[in-house]
Amino acid sequence: MATNNPSNPPSRRDETQLSVDFNLQSKSSSKEEEYALREDYATLHSGEESDLLKRLDRETNLKTLYPRMMSGHLQGQFLRMVTRMINPKNILELGTFTGYSTLCFAETLTEEGKIYTIEANPEWQHISEKYFSESGLKHKIEFIIGNAAEIIPQLDVDFELAFIDADKQNNRLYYDMLVKKMKSGSFILIDNVLWSGKVIDLNENKDKDTQIIHAFNEYVNNDKRVENILLPFRDGLTLVRIN
Numbered sequence: 001m002a003t004n005n006p007s008n009p010p011s012r013r014d015e016t017q018l019s020v021d022f023n024l025q026s027k028s029s030s031k032e033e034e035y036a037l038r039e040d041y042a043t044l045h046s047g048e049e050s051d052l053l054k055r056l057d058r059e060t061n062l063k064t065l066y067p068r069m070m071s072g073h074l075q076g077q078f079l080r081m082v083t084r085m086i087n088p089k090n091i092l093e094l095g096t097f098t099g100y101s102t103l104c105f106a107e108t109l110t111e112e113g114k115i116y117t118i119e120a121n122p123e124w125q126h127i128s129e130k131y132f133s134e135s136g137l138k139h140k141i142e143f144i145i146g147n148a149a150e151i152i153p154q155l156d157v158d159f160e161l162a163f164i165d166a167d168k169q170n171n172r173l174y175y176d177m178l179v180k181k182m183k184s185g186s187f188i189l190i191d192n193v194l195w196s197g198k199v200i201d202l203n204e205n206k207d208k209d210t211q212i213i214h215a216f217n218e219y220v221n222n223d224k225r226v227e228n229i230l231l232p233f234r235d236g237l238t239l240v241r242i243n
């Protein structure tokens with residue numbers, strides 16, 4: 001889910017305008033503006049988004065109420081790179097939404113590879129399925145409608161990479177299930193761990209969701225079963241390696 005990012009990151013065609021904005025604003029901008037500009041700059045310098053993903057991004061923005069849930073280009077590129085580095089045979093994704101991150105995984109998996117993606121809400125299925133078909137990668141995608149907590153135990157598959165991006169209140173439940181299920185040397189990514197920066201707020205009156213996400217971050221950081229890094233880009237992404 002994107003939070004600090006504009007829902008429509010600038011395309012390469014906007015590059016000149018962006019660099020003008022960047023020069024003007026970097027002198028006087030607030031921390032938030034500077035951060036958003038850094039993300040725009042990073043997006044512009046992180047490869048080219050495919051036409052298919054551009055169209056999916058646009059349709060998600062036009063037809064869904066919460067397009068910011070979608071990974072988008074910058075995070076999508078990161079997921080693609082991680083997949084290329086780990087070269088997993090099987091990936092598990094919790095939270096498909098309109099399928100943007102699923103396609104990033106599918107595009108970079110080897111021909112024998114599979115992405116299992118679980119989505120509780122069938123509302124966006126017509127969008128994700130349409131783009132899965134158009135991608136020519138449907139043979140690599142196992143799309144499962146259901147509740148992640150119920151589906152995970154039913155999957156008798158060795159996953160070398162998992163992406164937790166569903167209902168954030170249950171991050172710890174999914175994380176524990178996966179740390180137990182996955183083998184040593186496997187990796188887990190967890191999205192939205194900075195929760196729009198609210199976890200950093202030193203004020204003790206954090207709202208319930210922020211408290212849960214902060215407690216989860218502490219839990220992972222104290223978990224001797226894994227090695228972990230919290231990457232502070234976009235809405236915060238934790239990468240964990242199971243010992």
Ligand SMILES: C[S@@+](CC[C@H](N)C(=O)[O-])C[C@H]1O[C@@H](n2cnc3c(N)ncnc32)[C@H](O)[C@@H]1O
Nearest residue numbers: 069070071095097100101119120121148166167
């Ligand atoms: C942040 S969105 C996923 C975005 C997608 N991974 C991407 O990067 O484009 C979270 C999704 O998780 C789904 N979800 C929420 N609770 C779930 C559950 N218990 N099991 C499976 N999916 C769930 C929501 O319906 C929503 O579509």
